[in-house]
Structure formats: C-alpha cells, structure tokens
Amino acid sequence: MAKNLLLILLVASLLPAIYAVKYIVTNNVQNTPGGIFFDQQIGVDFTIQTMGAANQFIWRVFKQRTPDEIKYVPVVNVYISEFPGPALAYTNGDNINISASSLKDFCMPLEKAKFKFSGLMYHEMTHLFQWSGNRTAPGGLTEGTADYVMVRSNFYDKDTYTKPGTGNRWDEGYGVTERFLEYCDSLRLGFTADLNKMMRYEYSDNYFVQLLGKTVDQLWGEYKAMYGNMH
Structure with missing residues (x-):
C-alpha cells in the first residue's frame, strides 16, 4: 500500500514537468485602439503568467492527476485581433482569439482591467483543457463548466453574476449551468470533476444517473423547486 501511494505521489510530482505547456501571445492589431489598450493595460507578460496559472488551476479543479486523466495541450496560442460579430472571445x-475592440469595453473600469481579463482567460483556457465527449456534450454544459472554473478562481463579479436558481434549462450555459453544477457538487463532492472525466470519449445524460442516481431533468426540477422556480 505504501509503495502504491509513493508511486502515485511521484507521478503527480512529475506531471508539471512531463506536461510542460508553451504559452504564446500575439497582438495582431498593435496600432488599433484595442491593440494599444491591450499592450498598455494588460500586456503579453501578464497574459502568459495568467495562462500558466489558469492551466494548473484547471487541472486541480478537474482533479486530473495522472496521464490518463489529463488533457494535454502542448502549445496554447492567444491572438489579440479583430473579427466580425459581437463576440469578445472564442476558441478554435x-x-x-480575443477581440481587441470588445476587450477594451469589457475591461472597464481601468482599475479592474486585469481582474476581468483574468476571468476571461480562466473561462477560455478551460475550453482547451476540459473534456467534451469529442464534442458530443451540450454546448451549454461546456460553457457552464468553463464558467464553473472561472467562479472557482474568484475572478468574477459576485454582485452581477447569475444568481442560483435562475434559468429555464439545465444546459442553458454560462451562469445558469454553472449554478446547477454547483448544486450537483453539493449532492456529491467533486461531481463536476467526475463528470468531466467521464466525458473524455463521449457524453451521455446517463452520467448524471450514474453519479447522482437521478436523471438530469429530475435534478434540474428539484434544483429549481429549491429556489421557488425562479426565471
């Protein structure tokens, strides 16, 4: 037993070295107002530092301790650029990819710029390191899980964030799904991490039954009832 524990601890201690991730940040629009804002208020060095911290935090939140559990991404690129549409950021x-012009508005007021940027990075980094059942998981679940990591990091506005009990569907995404995952965690310690591990190869609603003994619709109904079926 002692030898097995020692082996587990040794493997865990070696994981950061084995899974060294390279972080690259490129500002493609340095001469635009948004690009200038990024360089002056955020910066490449801070972004790389935040990426590394987020990466390690994500592995801890998901309790990914062994090579079989970790989703390893050797190189992560962040591009500050401009793209059509209202989106602040997206992964591919x-x-x-972060919109320079949208970032400038998002990061106001200036004294909260790095705090808000950190929350954005924890969310987007999660998309790269979470399992999604080879993209078979509901988009709302992956977005909610990314928000779950962000909330756990405390880089979010507690006063304006989605309140528990709100929403119309468990897989509505972002704050609605994040609060539902918190509820599931309260029923089983480490539920969200366990669910993420189960989604390595495929997704099934039945995972909720396997982990909590109830269907996801039953769980959602009980969660909503606990908060008076808020919308």
Whole structure:
C-alpha cells in the first residue's frame, strides 16, 4: 500500500514537468485602439503568467492527476485581433482569439482591467483543457463548466453574476449551468470533476444517473423547486 501511494505521489510530482505547456501571445492589431489598450493595460507578460496559472488551476479543479486523466495541450496560442460579430472571445483548436475592440469595453473600469481579463482567460483556457465527449456534450454544459472554473478562481463579479436558481434549462450555459453544477457538487463532492472525466470519449445524460442516481431533468426540477422556480 505504501509503495502504491509513493508511486502515485511521484507521478503527480512529475506531471508539471512531463506536461510542460508553451504559452504564446500575439497582438495582431498593435496600432488599433484595442491593440494599444491591450499592450498598455494588460500586456503579453501578464497574459502568459495568467495562462500558466489558469492551466494548473484547471487541472486541480478537474482533479486530473495522472496521464490518463489529463488533457494535454502542448502549445496554447492567444491572438489579440479583430473579427466580425459581437463576440469578445472564442476558441478554435488550441487557440484563443480575443477581440481587441470588445476587450477594451469589457475591461472597464481601468482599475479592474486585469481582474476581468483574468476571468476571461480562466473561462477560455478551460475550453482547451476540459473534456467534451469529442464534442458530443451540450454546448451549454461546456460553457457552464468553463464558467464553473472561472467562479472557482474568484475572478468574477459576485454582485452581477447569475444568481442560483435562475434559468429555464439545465444546459442553458454560462451562469445558469454553472449554478446547477454547483448544486450537483453539493449532492456529491467533486461531481463536476467526475463528470468531466467521464466525458473524455463521449457524453451521455446517463452520467448524471450514474453519479447522482437521478436523471438530469429530475435534478434540474428539484434544483429549481429549491429556489421557488425562479426565471
């Protein structure tokens, strides 16, 4: 037993070295107002530091301790650029794309710029390191899980964030789903981490039954009833 524990501790201690991730940040729009804002208020060094901290935090939250559990991404790129549409950020492959002009508005007031940017990075980094059942999981669940990590990091506005009990569907995404995952955690310690591990290869609603003994619709109904079926 002692030898097995020692082996587990040794493997865990080696994981950061084995799974060294390279972080690259590129400002493609340095001469635009948004690009200038990024360089002056956030900066490449701070972004890389935040990416590393978020990466390690995500692995801890998901309780990914062994090579079989970790989703390893060797290189993560962040691009500050401009793209059509109102989106602040999106991921594609192992890349995080951030709209320079939207970032400037998002990060106001200036004294909260790095705090808000950190929350954004914890959310987007989660998308790269979470399991999604080979993209078979509901989009709202993956977004809610990314918010779950962000909330656990405390880089979010507690006064304006989604309140528990609100929403119309468990997989509505973002704050609605995040609060539901918190509720599921209260029923089983480590539920969200366990669910993430189960989604390595595929997703099934039945995972809720396996982990909590009830269907996801039953759980959602009980969660909503606990808060008076708020909308």
